[in-house]
Amino acid sequence: MLLTQGSTQAWYFPRFMRRSPPRILPFPLIALLLYLALAVAAFSNTWLSPTDHWIGGDPDPPLFIWHLRWLPFALAERHNPFLSNYLSYPDGFNLMWNTSVLFPALLLAPVTLLAGAILSYNVLVTLSLALSAWCGYLVFRRYVHRNEAAAIGGLLYGFSPFMFAHAGGHPHMSLAVYPPLVLLLLDEIVVRQRRSPYVLGLLLGAATGLQLLTGEEQVALCFLIAVVGLFLLALLHRKSVRPHLPYAFRGLGLAALTALALDAYPLYVQLYGPQHVTGPVQPHNVFVLDLLQFVVPGYRQQLSPDATTDLFNRFSGPTELGGYIGIPLLLLVSFTVVRYWSDKLVRFVALLLGLIVILSLGPRLHVAGHSLSMPLPWAIPQRLPLFESILPARLALIMFLLLGLLLAVFVDRFPLQATGSKAALCAVLVVALAPLLPALPYSIGRDDTPRFFSAGAHAIPKDSVALIAPYASPLGGTSRPMVWQARADMRFRMPEGYVIHASGRFDPRDATSPLFKRMIAIQAGDLAPPVTADARQRILCQLERLNVRSVVIGPMRVGRSESIRLFRRVLDAPPVETGGVQLWPNVLVAARRGSGSCA
Numbered sequence: 001m002l003l004t005q006g007s008t009q010a011w012y013f014p015r016f017m018r019r020s021p022p023r024i025l026p027f028p029l030i031a032l033l034l035y036l037a038l039a040v041a042a043f044s045n046t047w048l049s050p051t052d053h054w055i056g057g058d059p060d061p062p063l064f065i066w067h068l069r070w071l072p073f074a075l076a077e078r079h080n081p082f083l084s085n086y087l088s089y090p091d092g093f094n095l096m097w098n099t100s101v102l103f104p105a106l107l108l109a110p111v112t113l114l115a116g117a118i119l120s121y122n123v124l125v126t127l128s129l130a131l132s133a134w135c136g137y138l139v140f141r142r143y144v145h146r147n148e149a150a151a152i153g154g155l156l157y158g159f160s161p162f163m164f165a166h167a168g169g170h171p172h173m174s175l176a177v178y179p180p181l182v183l184l185l186l187d188e189i190v191v192r193q194r195r196s197p198y199v200l201g202l203l204l205g206a207a208t209g210l211q212l213l214t215g216e217e218q219v220a221l222c223f224l225i226a227v228v229g230l231f232l233l234a235l236l237h238r239k240s241v242r243p244h245l246p247y248a249f250r251g252l253g254l255a256a257l258t259a260l261a262l263d264a265y266p267l268y269v270q271l272y273g274p275q276h277v278t279g280p281v282q283p284h285n286v287f288v289l290d291l292l293q294f295v296v297p298g299y300r301q302q303l304s305p306d307a308t309t310d311l312f313n314r315f316s317g318p319t320e321l322g323g324y325i326g327i328p329l330l331l332l333v334s335f336t337v338v339r340y341w342s343d344k345l346v347r348f349v350a351l352l353l354g355l356i357v358i359l360s361l362g363p364r365l366h367v368a369g370h371s372l373s374m375p376l377p378w379a380i381p382q383r384l385p386l387f388e389s390i391l392p393a394r395l396a397l398i399m400f401l402l403l404g405l406l407l408a409v410f411v412d413r414f415p416l417q418a419t420g421s422k423a424a425l426c427a428v429l430v431v432a433l434a435p436l437l438p439a440l441p442y443s444i445g446r447d448d449t450p451r452f453f454s455a456g457a458h459a460i461p462k463d464s465v466a467l468i469a470p471y472a473s474p475l476g477g478t479s480r481p482m483v484w485q486a487r488a489d490m491r492f493r494m495p496e497g498y499v500i501h502a503s504g505r506f507d508p509r510d511a512t513s514p515l516f517k518r519m520i521a522i523q524a525g526d527l528a529p530p531v532t533a534d535a536r537q538r539i540l541c542q543l544e545r546l547n548v549r550s551v552v553i554g555p556m557r558v559g560r561s562e563s564i565r566l567f568r569r570v571l572d573a574p575p576v577e578t579g580g581v582q583l584w585p586n587v588l589v590a591a592r593r594g595s596g597s598c599a
Helices: 027-042 060-077 102-107 109-115 117-140 147-158 161-167 178-192 197-212 216-236 238-262 264-272 306-312 327-339 344-360 392-412 421-436 480-487 514-523 533-545 560-571 587-594
Strands: 053-055 364-367 370-375 444-446 465-469 548-553 576-578 581-584
Touching: 027 117, 027 147, 053 060, 053 117, 060 102, 060 109, 060 117, 060 480, 102 109, 109 117, 117 147, 117 161, 117 178, 117 392, 117 480, 147 392, 147 421, 161 392, 178 197, 178 216, 178 238, 178 392, 197 216, 197 238, 216 238, 216 344, 216 392, 238 264, 327 344, 327 392, 327 421, 344 392, 392 421, 465 480, 465 560, 514 533, 514 560, 533 560, 533 587, 548 560, 548 587, 560 581
Parallel strands: 465 548
Antiparallel strands: 053 444, 364 370, 548 581, 576 581
8 A cells, every 4th residue: 555756746736736725724624524524414313312322223333332331341340351251151252353442442431431332332433434534634635735635535535335334333444544544654664764764663553553452354454455565566666675675674663563562462362362263254255345336336325226226235245335436436536547647656556456456356256246256366365364354345445545545636636727627626526426425314223221221230130140132143133132231331241142252153152052042033033942841941951051140031123922931931930020121030049940950
């Protein structure tokens, strides 16, 4: 991701440019306020009631709401913040293998403690778009002269289809201030080399260390593309490589040491600690960009006909469909590349952009939802340790960063001397960017936490194990009990949870047990097998093994009455109705009384 240029920057600035008139507020602050206003407007339906609604639907936002509450709780209670058995009890899980957003959770801890984790989550998602766009703008300013041109490029980056696709449940990806910072710092370390390499190395290492505690996949993506960019840069400028090497080695070496020093313990926990994961987290050749996805709008775009939506729905990896560029913007960028191909900056960015697009297609070419036998270069990095868990479709993040830079170059060099030229530029931008408008109102989730949990769940013994229905996991189709646990200030542990861990990746090892199979079947609307005497004893033995002290049935979309009947039969006792839930206290006593011999 390195940009090339000579010692002079005169070629960036058209001769006809004049000094901008003075402003009451500096332009960078104006840009930030505008980006923030746009983000709030995009999520305005949530901001009407931001403490009991969240941006996006199910099931991913509750994961981040839980993580935002976990960190201040873990620090206050002196738990290891990188490991937890408050979900997936008793084994627990390794937070470094999960999207735990530890650094943002630390920054937002005051908001979480004062107003709740749901508000913190909405703040995080809203700021993620605004800050990503703003960082893009700040970095683009070094390559263009007009502030407005850099701001439009930043707008494309921070409010791209990729960002809106991930804002609904993946803030570790939509909070994307790191890629522009890497672009800036690598440009200084490898190309310009004007400042102390040690200062730049410390800055890059610190940014990388903090990003590792925010979203590791961005670090892996940027590292991969930086390596590709370095090779491309060396090929384009072979004669300049040797003189730049000593400085670059000093800066990059210190960056690596700084990042490792900051995250030595978290990385040790991830790679060697309890519940560490080996092998790919997600299946290969699924979360990739389809060849047609770049030009076919889907339900996430405001301008999307039914015919294209049907085709869009056939693309692979439905949660990663953020690669839409649109034909008008594609034509505009292509024109910019052809028109300014002799420019070192444009030529390098265009070539790197092409390589990123190829890598984002995954190990096999997908066309209209069909995986073809044609192998692609991504088959190489997916075999490497750690890189095997990268989702190729997420390279669209860096794709839009480079698209934003090319758009900024186009706007910067658009001739504005002629009468009507400003109107013409505005018209071109409207035509190019209008297809990218997101479908609004944006999806929204409503907090359905029962009063029992929001009041503190005091009927559950502190730090004891409680089994909650509905069953929280991908198999169970919901993660909302994680929000209930967070709203109860982590008073209890749960044997369930929508988390990644060593056994079964996303589901606990007991997910196929007689009890959990029944719970999952019931909340899916399927018929659960009858509870025979033998099945009842095995379920009671499982409750005893898990040390379950309480069973709570909260709101369920399907199967609440059937769930109540299940536990009445297993525990041989009616529930206590309190605070909008059905509660069985003293479950462990009943389990030990009725389970007999549990081998």
